[in-house]
Amino acid sequence: MDFNDPMLVLNSCIGQIVDFGLDLLWRFIHIIVSLCHIVSGIFEAIESYAISLGLIQRYCSIDIEKLKCLAVVVDIEAAARDVSKVIELLQWLTTIGVKQVGLFDSQGLLKKSKDMILEMVPRSVLLQETGERDISSDRIALEFISSSNNKEAVVKAANILLEKYLKSSHPDKGEEEGENVFTESHLNEALRVVGENVQGPDLLLVYGPVRSHLGFPAWRLRYTEIVHMGSLKYMRYGSLLKAIHKFTGVRQNYGV
Amino acid sequence: MLSLVSIFLTCLALILIPCLFIFRRPSFPLFLKKIIIFINTTASQYNDEEERYGTIGEKGKRGRMPKHVGIILDGNRRWANKRGLRVSEGHEAGARTVLEHAMDCFAMGINTLSLFAFSTENWGRPDGEVNFLMAMFEKNFKSEMAYFDRYKVKISVIGKRTNMPQSLLGLIHEVEEATKNYKEKHLIMALDYSGRFDILQACKSLAEKTKNGLIQVEDINESMIDKELMTSCSEYPNPDLLIRTSGEQRISNFFLWQSAYTELYFSNVLWPDFGEAEYLKALTWYQQRQRRFGRRV
Numbered sequence: 001m002d003f004n005d006p007m008l009v010l011n012s013c014i015g016q017i018v019d020f021g022l023d024l025l026w027r028f029i030h031i032i033v034s035l036c037h038i039v040s041g042i043f044e045a046i047e048s049y050a051i052s053l054g055l056i057q058r059y060c061s062i063d064i065e066k067l068k069c070l071a072v073v074v075d076i077e078a079a080a081r082d083v084s085k086v087i088e089l090l091q092w093l094t095t096i097g098v099k100q101v102g103l104f105d106s107q108g109l110l111k112k113s114k115d116m117i118l119e120m121v122p123r124s125v126l127l128q129e130t131g132e133r134d135i136s137s138d139r140i141a142l143e144f145i146s147s148s149n150n151k152e153a154v155v156k157a158a159n160i161l162l163e164k165y166l167k168s169s170h171p172d173k174g175e176e177e178g179e180n181v182f183t184e185s186h187l188n189e190a191l192r193v194v195g196e197n198v199q200g201p202d203l204l205l206v207y208g209p210v211r212s213h214l215g216f217p218a219w220r221l222r223y224t225e226i227v228h229m230g231s232l233k234y235m236r237y238g239s240l241l242k243a244i245h246k247f248t249g250v251r252q253n254y255g256v
Numbered sequence: 257m258l259s260l261v262s263i264f265l266t267c268l269a270l271i272l273i274p275c276l277f278i279f280r281r282p283s284f285p286l287f288l289k290k291i292i293i294f295i296n297t298t299a300s301q302y303n304d305e306e307e308r309y310g311t312i313g314e315k316g317k318r319g320r321m322p323k324h325v326g327i328i329l330d331g332n333r334r335w336a337n338k339r340g341l342r343v344s345e346g347h348e349a350g351a352r353t354v355l356e357h358a359m360d361c362f363a364m365g366i367n368t369l370s371l372f373a374f375s376t377e378n379w380g381r382p383d384g385e386v387n388f389l390m391a392m393f394e395k396n397f398k399s400e401m402a403y404f405d406r407y408k409v410k411i412s413v414i415g416k417r418t419n420m421p422q423s424l425l426g427l428i429h430e431v432e433e434a435t436k437n438y439k440e441k442h443l444i445m446a447l448d449y450s451g452r453f454d455i456l457q458a459c460k461s462l463a464e465k466t467k468n469g470l471i472q473v474e475d476i477n478e479s480m481i482d483k484e485l486m487t488s489c490s491e492y493p494n495p496d497l498l499i500r501t502s503g504e505q506r507i508s509n510f511f512l513w514q515s516a517y518t519e520l521y522f523s524n525v526l527w528p529d530f531g532e533a534e535y536l537k538a539l540t541w542y543q544q545r546q547r548r549f550g551r552r553v
Binding site for chain 1: 375376377378380381451452453455456457459460462463466467473476477478481504505506507508509512513515516517518519520521536537540541543544545
């Protein structure tokens with residue numbers, strides 16, 4: 001019994017030492033990774049300024065025709081505090097020649113500032129107002145999206161398909177009837193009926209601390225390129241050009 | 257004594273950790289596995305504190321491990337082309353990587369690992385490649401069933417299953433049945449999977465339940481769709497972290513509904529080369545991000 005007490009104390013001490021060492025080790029890994037991010041961030045900032053000044057030739061002309069629809073995801077904090085930054089971003093995109101931009105924030109704060117944004121961004125129109133017409137080369141069509149256009153919209157569309165299914169279902173058809181109603185094209189159509197745009201953006205730029213699309217309409221994201229741009233507060237024109245230029249060089253196999 | 261041991265461990269880390277970021281395939285994997293297990297022990301301490309006190313401070317966020325990690329296994333063909341090998345050899349190398357690293361993931365405290373191995377769009381590939389892949393899945397399920405059973409890994413296969421060979425379907429059923437009672441580790445293989453199809457089949461399932469009088473139309477909402485998705489087989493259906501290898505920056509129809517607040521990590525490394533060092537980078541990167549699930553801080 002006496003022999004066991006010192007052994008227990010020793011085991012406990014060793015356990016505490018090991019725990020402390022592990023904590024140090026884990027923090028050290030975080031430091032290394034943070035340093036790597038800081039260094040790469042510095043290089044990116046330098047490159048971005050060089051691109052903005054037109055010093056890097058390949059970014060001077062971009063084939064913008066490939067980019068039919070661009071979407072921007074904004075963190076809710078930025079959407080609440082930095083609407084001016086959003087306007088500045090849209091002005092940059094107009095300069096670059098982007099014709100269609102979807103603006104997303106999960107709470108719909110940008111939707112509430114829609115009128116101000118349309119007023120402040122020259123030659124901008126609401127996407128819904130353009131209808132089927134091609135957007136003219138000097139205009140930019142804006143779409144305002146929030147979480148209500150994501151899962152909530154799919155639920156509404158699903159209800160439309162459900163009603164169709166219940167009306168048309170026949171006891172003999174069963175499973176086959178379900179397959180005829182629940183197809184991608186039917187859900188696309190149902191989403192259009194509830195007023196949603198089903199066009200998937202070619203490129204999604206995420207401005208915020210998190211590399212996540214924050215609830216952007218899931219149905220539209222199938223083949224979208226997603227690029228994390230960092231904080232909206234520190235956005236750079238050069239980084240934007242670089243992201244768009246990189247997208248124009250991407251070749252998708254679409255799984256084949 | 258305490259400070260001496262701490263200094264020793266720090267020196268060891270100074271020597272070993274940089275190697276994680278230099279060597280793609282470390283020549284001393286045994287040390288790396290031990291480091292990963294050590295890190296898991298530390299991280300689990302933070303998780304325990306969070307559960308005990310119910311608060312998530314900055315320290316807690318730093319130490320949090322993802323419960324569900326999804327991986328889009330991309331780059332097998334390019335890996336083979338770079339080495340002058342056949343495409344089939346690239347896929348075999350990719351399969352070996354899956355088997356080698358699945359257990360490392362669970363050792364790191366990850367409960368659910370989802371692997372996007374074959375998409376619905378992949379049926380459009382050449383017949384020879386598709387047939388090889390189906391045969392390879394069959395071979396690996398057969399050979400690894402005892403391994404997963406021994407290590408108590410629950411296996412689930414999600415996807416359409418309409419075009420798969422009957423022999424593979426039978427084997428999938430057998431593996432799922434044999435491992436269905438395991439809870440701690442869950443490996444989800446997405447075969448013939450499409451995110452859009454997942455949403456559609458959830459809607460169809462709800463429609464059938466409504467037709468049979470099990471639910472009312474007005475009851476259908478987002479959480480009901482959540483429960484009908486194929487990932488409802490998991491305790492953690494929404495991935496915390498989604499990794500895509502080979503440098504492509506898109507989710508390619510994987511977990512569209514489930515990935516609303518998922519951290520996306522795009523690695524330039526091709527899947528067969530994705531090793532412990534890349535896992536560590538992805539996990540430390542995950543821990544340094546803040547996730548607010550759309551709420552204001």
